[in-house]
Amino acid sequence: MKISLPQLFAVGLTLLTAGFTIPTIAQAPAPPQGANPTAQQPGGNPPPPPRSFPAPTNLKVLPKNLSGQQVHEIMDGWEAALGGKCSTCHTANPNDIAPNGRPRLDFADDKKPEKATARLMFGMVEDINKNYIGKIDNSGVPVTCGTCHRGHLDPGPFVAPPEGHDHDHPAAPPAAGEKPSLPR
Template sequence: MKRVTFCAVIAAFLACASLPLIAQDTPPPQQQRRPMPAPTNLQVLPKDISTQDLMKMMFGFTGALGVKCSFCHEINEQTHQPNFAADTKPDKKIARTMIAMVQDINSKYMTQISDPDATPEMKTVTCGTCHRGNTMPAPFVPKPEEHQGGGGQKPQ
């Protein structure tokens, strides 16, 4: 009799312990996303860039400038969808110029830095290097120099 009671208690414990697993909602089916069309009208980015890599890069731009896609890309008024290939917004032309500038700086100048302590990230400029989350980079204003003692000499 004790064995039957013990088995019943164990069975009840296992049943109660598994209730949270049984009660979990089944995950909703994956929403059907429309596949992104292949990139078109690429003028400064590689023509063979994958859609995934392009989107990753674009999200980097939006973060670096603190903007949304519509900052550079026209939005269709009827469908409310972006027209990524359109060149109607002046900011898109500016963005292309800035992307080309960053590519030029990185390939021509940053590759010449031979500091063994610098990581690859330290030898790369990005939009965020200057913009830091703003559409326009803030002008750099150095801190006033602090002088110690008199005599007008800088501390060494």
């Protein structure tokens, strides 16, 4: 998938946490900082330095030249927006046990349906920002995962506040036998 510069900015604005600078992502397609060209060769991996993340090998919707660090920052943002964990979308690998005795996650694996849904959602968010929000005279605030999810995996239905809060339609006194709406 080809991603234009404005879309890259949308990615930067929409998904990245503070500390991730848009100029870094705008430098694409220069090789991203920290990318390890040997990381994709089986058996040829040098041990990663502390606090570094291996370059991604299976990106289908994010720009393919993102570094491991950049992907990690986007993932932190998704995790927070959905109130989930990495394991919400990523499968545990029973053959890869960490020193704490728990299986490590196989981030490149595509088995979890939530991962496929997240890819679909990412495309939707890009479409909304590019083809809808970007076409109105607005404050420049893009739609993000958090716009709908608000820290929950399944955004619940919108429940309108009680009528008394709507200034155009002052609440009528409750009819006999009807409970008054509770204040919020």
